[in-house]
Amino acid sequence: MLLVGFILFAGSIYFYLQNLLLGTLDDDLTDESEWVLRVAARREPFADTTGKQQFSESAQTLLEDHFSTNPRNYVVMLASADGTMLFESENWANLLPPPTDTPSEERVFFSRGSPKGNVRVCVARHDPYLVQVAYPEHPVNQALTHLLSIFALLVPIVLLFSVSGGWLFATLALRPIDQITEMANRISASNLAERIPGRAVPDEIGRLITTINHMIERLQRSFNQIREFSLNIAHELRTPLTILKGESELAMTKELSPEEARQLANTYLEETVRLSRIVDDLLTLAKADAGQMKIQQVSLRFEGLVGELYEDAQLIGSSKGLTITLERNDPVTLMGDSSRLRQLLRNLVMNAIQYTPAGGTIRIASKRDPHGVEVSVQDTGIGIDAEDLPKIFQAFYRSDEARAHSAGGSGLGLAISRWIAQAHGGSIDVTSSPGNGSTFRVVLPLT
């Protein structure tokens, strides 16, 4: 493209200069022809004894002097209208034949070949005379040839510099991209802690490196979560399986009385129920993550759900020595999935019961506002440490206090609760003071 550009540029300059030089030459030829015509007009020719047209001697001398001293080597020929040659300069030497047909216009210019090379000719008519003035085109051609030689020398040099400079700059500019590619290729699941070295300059490449590094960071976080998740699953499944294995081994070593057999069957049942609850919860979460979990959109009386839940909580709570109160239960109709919403509220209330020691109080309240409903479950239980607060909605996360307090949980309840709230367009959050209790709040929109 650069070469094509250069050729176009050189070509335009060449043709522009050619026109300019020929134009200047044509102006000079015009001046000369006018001068000859002026001389001819002032000194009328006369017919000699043979009747042939002659030019006066003084005019002849004037023209001869003019053209013999003319430094630019003009050649000139003057003829009368009938074609009789009246004057020709010394160097005319039949350079051009007398024009056979006189030009219709007053003055014409053309280039033509001659024994002395190309000449530029001006034929001017001014009755009764016809004058031809010619000048070699050699100086014009020479200037153009010079120009061509300059271009022929300069264009390859400039081209060479531009191409090598362009190649060098492109290589320098793209080298960091190569480094990024190489580094990105090296990074895999096993070395996600590595980062592409940043650049001091905040240019496009610097921003690309930062973006890729952020992406690797996110990948690393996801990988860690998955790793932790797998470890937690294994851990949660191992406890009931170990109990089942231990009980079975024990049972095989001795004869069981009917009472012992009943107790053993009871333990089996409890652990199997726990296992299947974990598997069910896992399945729910996995389907929710994959977007395969359907949420029904049915119009439901929300205060009915809260009422039922309060009654259940009272039954379970009172046996544990807890006071359960329903502070408020505004009538609300909303669109949603009643079994999922029941599961969500149940998780919150069961957690409150599970993590509140005997003598504590659990307050349930459901408040309607113009946009939706806010349900709060407040307890006076063990509370949650500030550092655990952001993690409790992650699957399998259980605080150390929770583990010490109750072995029953699996750490999946809040993850499912959050998904249910979000699937209904709502949210869930928690505030807590360790040792004093926690308050879980669910906000659900009306539609």
Ligand code: ADP
């Ligand atoms: P689980 O209760 O089966 O352990 P959840 O997902 O329901 O699992 O809860 C996750 C963790 O959040 C619990 O292990 C506990 O540490 C904390 N938590 C939840 N509810 C409460 C509460 N009312 N009081 C104190 N801690 C709670």
